[in-house]
Amino acid sequence: MRPLEQLARDAEALAAGDAVGEVARQMQICNACRYCEGFCAVFQAMTRRLAFPAGDAHYLANLCHSCGACLHACQYAPPHEFAVDVPRAMARVRLRTYADYAWPRAFGVFYERSGLAASLALAFGLALFLVIALAMHGRLWHEPAAGAFYAVFPHNLMVGLFAPVFLFACAALGVGVARFWRGQSPGAATGEAMREAAGNALSLRYLDGGHGEGCNDEDDRFTLRRRRFHHFTFYGFLLCFAATSVATVYHYAFGWQAPYALTSLPVLLGTAGGIGLLIGPAGLWRLHARRHPLHDDPAHKGMDRALVALLFFTSATGLALLAWRETGAMALLLAVHLGFVMALFLTLPYGKFAHGVYRAAALLKWSIERRQPSRLQLGPE
Amino acid sequence: MSPSSATDTDVLVIGGGNAALCAALTAREAGASVLMLESAPRDWRGGNSVHTRNLRCMHDAPQDVLTDAYPEEEFWQDLLKVTGGQTDEALARLVIRSSSTCREWMKRHGVRFQPSLSGTLHLSRTNAFFMGGGKALVNAYYRSAESAGVAIRYATPVDALEIADGAFVAARAGGERFAARTCVVASGGFESNREWLREAWGRNERGEWPADNFVVRGTRYNMGVVLRDLIAKGADAVGDPTQSHCVAVDARAPLYDGGICTRVDCVSLGVMVNRDGERFYDEGEDFWPKRYAIWGRLVAMQPDQIGHAIIDAKAIGRFMPPVFPGEQAATLQELARKLRLPEAAFMKTISEYNAACRVGTFDHAVLDDCRTEGLAPPKTHWARPIETPPFSGYALKPGITFTYLGVKVDRHAAVRFAGRPSGNLFAAGEVMAGNVLGKGYTAGVGMTIGTAFGRIAGASAAQAAHGAFDAAA
Numbered sequence: 001m002r003p004l005e006q007l008a009r010d011a012e013a014l015a016a017g018d019a020v021g022e023v024a025r026q027m028q029i030c031n032a033c034r035y036c037e038g039f040c041a042v043f044q045a046m047t048r049r050l051a052f053p054a055g056d057a058h059y060l061a062n063l064c065h066s067c068g069a070c071l072h073a074c075q076y077a078p079p080h081e082f083a084v085d086v087p088r089a090m091a092r093v094r095l096r097t098y099a100d101y102a103w104p105r106a107f108g109v110f111y112e113r114s115g116l117a118a119s120l121a122l123a124f125g126l127a128l129f130l131v132i133a134l135a136m137h138g139r140l141w142h143e144p145a146a147g148a149f150y151a152v153f154p155h156n157l158m159v160g161l162f163a164p165v166f167l168f169a170c171a172a173l174g175v176g177v178a179r180f181w182r183g184q185s186p187g188a189a190t191g192e193a194m195r196e197a198a199g200n201a202l203s204l205r206y207l208d209g210g211h212g213e214g215c216n217d218e219d220d221r222f223t224l225r226r227r228r229f230h231h232f233t234f235y236g237f238l239l240c241f242a243a244t245s246v247a248t249v250y251h252y253a254f255g256w257q258a259p260y261a262l263t264s265l266p267v268l269l270g271t272a273g274g275i276g277l278l279i280g281p282a283g284l285w286r287l288h289a290r291r292h293p294l295h296d297d298p299a300h301k302g303m304d305r306a307l308v309a310l311l312f313f314t315s316a317t318g319l320a321l322l323a324w325r326e327t328g329a330m331a332l333l334l335a336v337h338l339g340f341v342m343a344l345f346l347t348l349p350y351g352k353f354a355h356g357v358y359r360a361a362a363l364l365k366w367s368i369e370r371r372q373p374s375r376l377q378l379g380p381e
Numbered sequence: 382m383s384p385s386s387a388t389d390t391d392v393l394v395i396g397g398g399n400a401a402l403c404a405a406l407t408a409r410e411a412g413a414s415v416l417m418l419e420s421a422p423r424d425w426r427g428g429n430s431v432h433t434r435n436l437r438c439m440h441d442a443p444q445d446v447l448t449d450a451y452p453e454e455e456f457w458q459d460l461l462k463v464t465g466g467q468t469d470e471a472l473a474r475l476v477i478r479s480s481s482t483c484r485e486w487m488k489r490h491g492v493r494f495q496p497s498l499s500g501t502l503h504l505s506r507t508n509a510f511f512m513g514g515g516k517a518l519v520n521a522y523y524r525s526a527e528s529a530g531v532a533i534r535y536a537t538p539v540d541a542l543e544i545a546d547g548a549f550v551a552a553r554a555g556g557e558r559f560a561a562r563t564c565v566v567a568s569g570g571f572e573s574n575r576e577w578l579r580e581a582w583g584r585n586e587r588g589e590w591p592a593d594n595f596v597v598r599g600t601r602y603n604m605g606v607v608l609r610d611l612i613a614k615g616a617d618a619v620g621d622p623t624q625s626h627c628v629a630v631d632a633r634a635p636l637y638d639g640g641i642c643t644r645v646d647c648v649s650l651g652v653m654v655n656r657d658g659e660r661f662y663d664e665g666e667d668f669w670p671k672r673y674a675i676w677g678r679l680v681a682m683q684p685d686q687i688g689h690a691i692i693d694a695k696a697i698g699r700f701m702p703p704v705f706p707g708e709q710a711a712t713l714q715e716l717a718r719k720l721r722l723p724e725a726a727f728m729k730t731i732s733e734y735n736a737a738c739r740v741g742t743f744d745h746a747v748l749d750d751c752r753t754e755g756l757a758p759p760k761t762h763w764a765r766p767i768e769t770p771p772f773s774g775y776a777l778k779p780g781i782t783f784t785y786l787g788v789k790v791d792r793h794a795a796v797r798f799a800g801r802p803s804g805n806l807f808a809a810g811e812v813m814a815g816n817v818l819g820k821g822y823t824a825g826v827g828m829t830i831g832t833a834f835g836r837i838a839g840a841s842a843a844q845a846a847h848g849a850f851d852a853a854a
Binding site for chain 2: 031032034036037039044072076080081221
């Protein structure tokens with residue numbers, strides 16, 4: 001087995017080198033042109049450099065939001081022989097970033113395998129497992145129970161299952177992004193830089209095309225669709241997270257047990273977030289399906305779609321649970337919902353979700369870097 | 382639109398770049414039905430405009446992306462200087478004034494502007510940069526044209542025009558005939574036509590055909606077919622047919638469409654030698670942005686039409702990064718071998734240059750006091766010995782940007798036949814730029830001419846199609 005393993009490792013290194021080398025090749029062309037400087041920070045960061053070794057390529061790749069503006073504006077894009085396609089080259093390196101900086105290192109391969117089918121299979125598998133477990137205990141169908149979730153799955157069992165998985169996801173992403181930061185460290189962050197980076201991340205500034213009209217989807221037209229659907233998704237996720245956090249405080253600080261009233265804060269937050277997580281992922285899926293073929297790396301497709309699909313179904317099953325929690329189907333709906341939530345949490349650190357963490361780090365690097373004087377003196381202006 | 386029903390066309394626009402689009406949009410705004418014939422397939426649409434990045438704009442006060450002021454008189458004096466007087470003052474001033482107001486119109490059609498790019502601060506007062514460059518501008522105009530109902534045919538190169546008594550009748554492309562009430566020719570110059578370039582540059586005293594060693598910086602579709610046809614059918618010509626704008630670009634540049642990134646900006650930081658290892662011109666005469674345009678011709682005069690820019694480690698990081706890495710060597714001898722230069726002659730040139738350097742206070746941002754003494758040709762600024770390894774060399778060859786030959790027009794953009802303006806045939810862009818820019822160049826002026834005359838030609842054509850055009854007015 002060893003030679004085979006060695007071969008696989010070599011092939012992986014070659015692929016990584018290829019992706020990084022391709023970014024370096026394209027950036028050398030872009031750096032001699034610079035027409036795209038107004039679109040986003042990638043090209044502004046590029047002009048501070050003369051060469052693009054791996055650390056810099058990883059940094060620029062994660063700074064890229066794959067908006068597509070530079071591809072459509074590019075005089076050197078295919079069919080030009082220079083074949084400049086920055087969004088695709090950057091996407092290929094991003095995949096390497098996630099894999100190379102992954103913790104544990106061996107789990108990096110999951111990124112390439114976290115496709116749509118695998119993620120959904122995991123979700124349905126877990127749901128089925130829970131449903132069967134309930135059925136074997138004869139608790140699948142029951143009298144309407146006014147949403148007494150803990151009668152089905154005791155609270156401590158749920159905490160015992162989800163808390164470790166969630167904490168592991170945080171640790172895995174945290175270690176990965178720390179490794180990424182050290183790959184090309186720009187120095188210490190000031191408060192000003194952190195505020196700016198947070199603003200850029202939370203507003204998705206670099207999906208605005210530089211002129212505020214948005215990014216490209218299927219053609220050279222600019223639209224705000226992707227930015228808005230991403231906002232629905234991200235803020236929907238945050239609201240759901242807030243709902244869970246508030247419920248946790250209710251549970252432990254006040255001893256108030258679920259189910260909570262429809263007008264209670266956790267349910268209101270969760271419902272709003274859940275609606276966001278239906279609209280956002282559905283919109284992103286549609287845009288992704290119609291995206292110009294040159295925008296993205298085909299190897300990303302499964303990973304991209306897996307996350308939006310899991311988010312959508314997590315939300316849909318959660319809202320269904322809310323709607324029918326007082327019926328006899330509550331236990332079944334709860335089992336299915338928990339299956340999806342568990343699949344989401346399990347795939348969180350080794351799927352598309354990682355992009356948010358690495359991109360935020362890259363944005364912070366940029367906000368730090370651009371406040372420093374350039375090391376280059378490119379002659380008479 | 383089927384060609385047989387093309388008599389429904391008020392305005393036929395021949396071309397697909399900036400001037401053609403400005404003409405089509407303006408004519409459409411005036412209510413005319415418009416058909417555009419772009420010779421290139423869709424992927425390559427837009428002609429040389431896709432390689433541009435800004436237009437030169439007159440303005441009397443700071444504007445969104447333009448600093449300070451650039452009044453009409455200063456713009457005119459700049460134009461007068463670069464053309465050496467080969468310009469038409471009335472048409473030039475028309476273009477200049479139009480540049481002060483055209484940007485609002487451009488924005489309405491989706492063009493966006495950005496502050497001058499890094500490395501181009503010297504243009505922040507005079508030139509408004511297109512966000513994303515010329516291809517983004519072209520894309521915006523095509524989107525606007527499509528949504529306004531302009532019919533567009535790609536991959537339709539016009540072979541010939543039917544002209545009767547100075548009036549446009551129809552255009553022929555392949556087996557198709559496109560009749561229309563009026564026509565705007567905005568089909569560019571002839572710089573992609575290698576045979577024509579060969580003929581224009583001729584044979585030198587060494588028996589070489591210099592143009593055989595040129596690359597074309599822009600589109601491969603500017604074959605000059607319509608231009609040649611117009612002149613053959615009696616249109617008055619303007620501009621020198623043997624002249625073209627020519628800069629020194631990296632010798633590895635592609636044959637076409639190398640665009641802006643193939644330039645190499647280190648000449649003023651080192652020395653330039655020819656095939657025989659000899660210097661041939663003052664590399665430090667003036668700031669590079671003011672001198673880059675003469676080096677194409679200088680290199681074209683050298684044997685094999687090749688030059689080699691030689692720098693040492695002191696220059697690294699002080700010029701815009703070139704698209705291709707240079708040859709690098711630890712010694713000058715090794716560099717000579719890598720560049721296939723005669724080693725002895727090259728070493729003699731460098732050591733004579735090094736010995737002649739009188740280094741004062743080096744400052745690349747001003748015309749400094751580092752110069753050579755007793756050397757021919759001299760290097761009058763930024764002269765420092767080439768002695769710090771590693772050494773780098775870039776081979777350069779002439780790159781043609783555009784040609785000056787065009788058709789004569791008046792202030793309505795009407796093409797003239799034996800001094801009489803046509804009542805329905807107009808021209809815009811590179812095909813008539815020679816009226817304003819008889820020779821030389823200054824950044825962004827081609828787009829200014831194309832935008833101004835594109836809009837004039839579109840308006841005139843729409844008027845003529847509605848029977849309201851008075852050629853004598």
